[in-house]
Amino acid sequence: MISELxxxxxxxxxxxxxxxxxxxxxxxxxxxxxxAKKITKAFxxxxxxANVSFAVLGTEESCTGDPAKRAGNEFLFQMQAVTNIEVxxxxxxxxxxxxxxHCFNTIKNEYPGLGGNYEVVHHTQFLKQLLTEGxxxxxxxxxxxxxxxxxxxxxxxxANGVYEAPRDLIRKLDAELVEMKSCKQRGLCCGAGGxxxxxxxxxxxxxxxxxxxxxxxxxxxxxxxAGCPFCNTMMTDGVKNKEKEDSIAVMDIAELxxxxxxx
Amino acid sequence: MQxxxxxxxxxxxxxxxxxxVKNISKLKRNIFLGKEVSxxxxxxxxxxxMAKIALGQSKMVVRPIAGFLHIIVYVGFVIINIEVFxxxxxxxxxxxRMFSVLGGLYDFLIASFEVLALLVIIAVVIxxxxxxxxxxxxxxxxxxxxxxxxxxxLILYIELVLMFLFxxxxxxxxxxxxxxxxxxxxAGSFPISSFIAPLxxxxxxxxxxxxxxxxxxxxxxxxxxxxNYLYYSKHLHILLAFPNTYYGKLTPKGxxxxxxxxxxxxxxxxxPDADPYAExxxxxxxxxxxxxxxxxxxxxxxxxxxxxxxxCGRCTSECPANLTGKKLSPxxxxxxxxxxxxxxxxxxxxxNGEFKDDxxxxxxxxxxxEELWACTSCNACVxxxxxxxxxxxxxxxxxxxxxxxxxxxxxxLNNMMSNIENNGAPWPFNQMDRLNWxxxx
Numbered sequence: 001m002i003s004e005l006x007x008x009x010x011x012x013x014x015x016x017x018x019x020x021x022x023x024x025x026x027x028x029x030x031x032x033x034x035x036a037k038k039i040t041k042a043f044x045x046x047x048x049x050a051n052v053s054f055a056v057l058g059t060e061e062s063c064t065g066d067p068a069k070r071a072g073n074e075f076l077f078q079m080q081a082v083t084n085i086e087v088x089x090x091x092x093x094x095x096x097x098x099x100x101x102h103c104f105n106t107i108k109n110e111y112p113g114l115g116g117n118y119e120v121v122h123h124t125q126f127l128k129q130l131l132t133e134g135x136x137x138x139x140x141x142x143x144x145x146x147x148x149x150x151x152x153x154x155x156x157x158x159a160n161g162v163y164e165a166p167r168d169l170i171r172k173l174d175a176e177l178v179e180m181k182s183c184k185q186r187g188l189c190c191g192a193g194g195x196x197x198x199x200x201x202x203x204x205x206x207x208x209x210x211x212x213x214x215x216x217x218x219x220x221x222x223x224x225x226a227g228c229p230f231c232n233t234m235m236t237d238g239v240k241n242k243e244k245e246d247s248i249a250v251m252d253i254a255e256l257x258x259x260x261x262x263x
Numbered sequence: 264m265q266x267x268x269x270x271x272x273x274x275x276x277x278x279x280x281x282x283x284v285k286n287i288s289k290l291k292r293n294i295f296l297g298k299e300v301s302x303x304x305x306x307x308x309x310x311x312x313m314a315k316i317a318l319g320q321s322k323m324v325v326r327p328i329a330g331f332l333h334i335i336v337y338v339g340f341v342i343i344n345i346e347v348f349x350x351x352x353x354x355x356x357x358x359x360r361m362f363s364v365l366g367g368l369y370d371f372l373i374a375s376f377e378v379l380a381l382l383v384i385i386a387v388v389i390x391x392x393x394x395x396x397x398x399x400x401x402x403x404x405x406x407x408x409x410x411x412x413x414x415x416x417l418i419l420y421i422e423l424v425l426m427f428l429f430x431x432x433x434x435x436x437x438x439x440x441x442x443x444x445x446x447x448x449x450a451g452s453f454p455i456s457s458f459i460a461p462l463x464x465x466x467x468x469x470x471x472x473x474x475x476x477x478x479x480x481x482x483x484x485x486x487x488x489x490x491n492y493l494y495y496s497k498h499l500h501i502l503l504a505f506p507n508t509y510y511g512k513l514t515p516k517g518x519x520x521x522x523x524x525x526x527x528x529x530x531x532x533x534x535p536d537a538d539p540y541a542e543x544x545x546x547x548x549x550x551x552x553x554x555x556x557x558x559x560x561x562x563x564x565x566x567x568x569x570x571x572x573x574x575c576g577r578c579t580s581e582c583p584a585n586l587t588g589k590k591l592s593p594x595x596x597x598x599x600x601x602x603x604x605x606x607x608x609x610x611x612x613x614x615n616g617e618f619k620d621d622x623x624x625x626x627x628x629x630x631x632x633e634e635l636w637a638c639t640s641c642n643a644c645v646x647x648x649x650x651x652x653x654x655x656x657x658x659x660x661x662x663x664x665x666x667x668x669x670x671x672x673x674x675x676l677n678n679m680m681s682n683i684e685n686n687g688a689p690w691p692f693n694q695m696d697r698l699n700w701x702x703x704x
Contacts, residue, residue, distance in 0.1 A: 058698040062694060067679060110521060159642055194639045
């Protein structure tokens, strides 16, 4: 285990007059949610190992405004967006990577209209790129032969057409990639999007995450891979609800790679 | 009196087409009750989408069985229209099988129309079985009772009757040709109706002519009836799918539009030089209502979407909220929007071109907040629609109205939003603690 995480901030880079290769946008879940923090750390471990020059905004980061916008509060969304854009532009940020598809979608698609133009990539795309460039290697046989299914986050998949980067990474793990009956363009939501994460669901027969977990259980995976902290929470809850937490792990792609690399 | 049939035919044609044109102009008026949005960007891509999605049926085949059957009916409908063109010319000029001068090509055309007609009959029967015997789930949702259910079946019946009339007409014609009847010169090849012809074997030429003429007249009258039925049914998609796919969203599905009026407001607030107590400029426009509570608040593209929807229910069958028993059904959102728009249109017609407040609106009277709040904004409905309808945009506009005009968000969401306002996160954590994770083991 590498002991200390190296997490430089933009302010520190700025003080030395240098710029990092990429800004890591951590997001609220990645900063505060106990489960999601593990994903953040796993991703940082990989960045550290690959010697990627990156920085976070730290206390200068604020919610992108995604849940406010999806809840209908355009005003709050734009206040958040404009504030964030001021910070990002002041640091002359060019490229942003994030492990949250909601932050990814919002910064990539909705910030340009408000004056925030950046190259935005999801962490699975970034990791794929590191792999292609030979900056990380994935030789560990930890997941050899394991059945792994990927749950497409709506805001990565349908919303932005990214389906292959996470799957390519899973294949590289020597794992057996298995698909649920609804996947890719027709992937079923985990139930958290559109600000549902922060409210009780409406009355119905069952919760969306249970429906999705049942789809996953049908194909008997060892691991449900996720690419979104909210999907991760929903699927983890679903697996617990089905009392399968001993046999099925819910892991982010970054965690899979960090584990494979024994980081 | 020799020209009586021609005159009757022309009258029928003028009335049929005229009534249709009148309804289409009403349809256009209603669509443009929606807010103005100008869509002039990326025309090549838009034409490409129309060619691929509407003309090429690319998204229909995502569900192979329904897709294949639909393509048969679609191709049949388009191709057999060549025959309808001939029928119209024959009717106007009092000729018979005017295109038969094409010779071998004509034989081929008639033969292919006949084969298509048979395939259409088979496809329509299977469609009917799917709706009424197999009872596919998506045709049995709460919004599909009453008229929508009847409408779906009626369309199938009309198509069936039209195809049978077409084949009967050909069969009688074929028999007359065999018998060497006057005016029925040998023309066309009849691979399907020649099997029906034996039924007519013992009929006299004069009876056969009555059969042939009756089928011919009923067929063209039926087509004109169907043309006019479109406006009153869900079947407008056969026309509107083309503009609808042209005007469909080109930006990533996850990109929701930013409200310009809000941007202006936010910019002013952030501008250190702005005088918060300044009198508004004389010519300042009254700010728009935020979001949508009625059809006039939606854009004309969203209203075009509503008229285009043919209630196939693919959206609803992919919707995570609907799959888990919530009230939300994206198809119902579209049907409600159209129903309300029709109601508003009628109101305008009855009040000399002015909308008179009827105390109703799309929100609450048609679409409940419970439906709107069940949406996860996952875009499954948008992806599922074979003709680029976007129910999600309507849901989001209505949520915007609920929150920004009525402060009527669920309590949990109000908490989430005040957290964002106060701490910059949807949970009650201090922004100063954002980097604590890096120090925790």
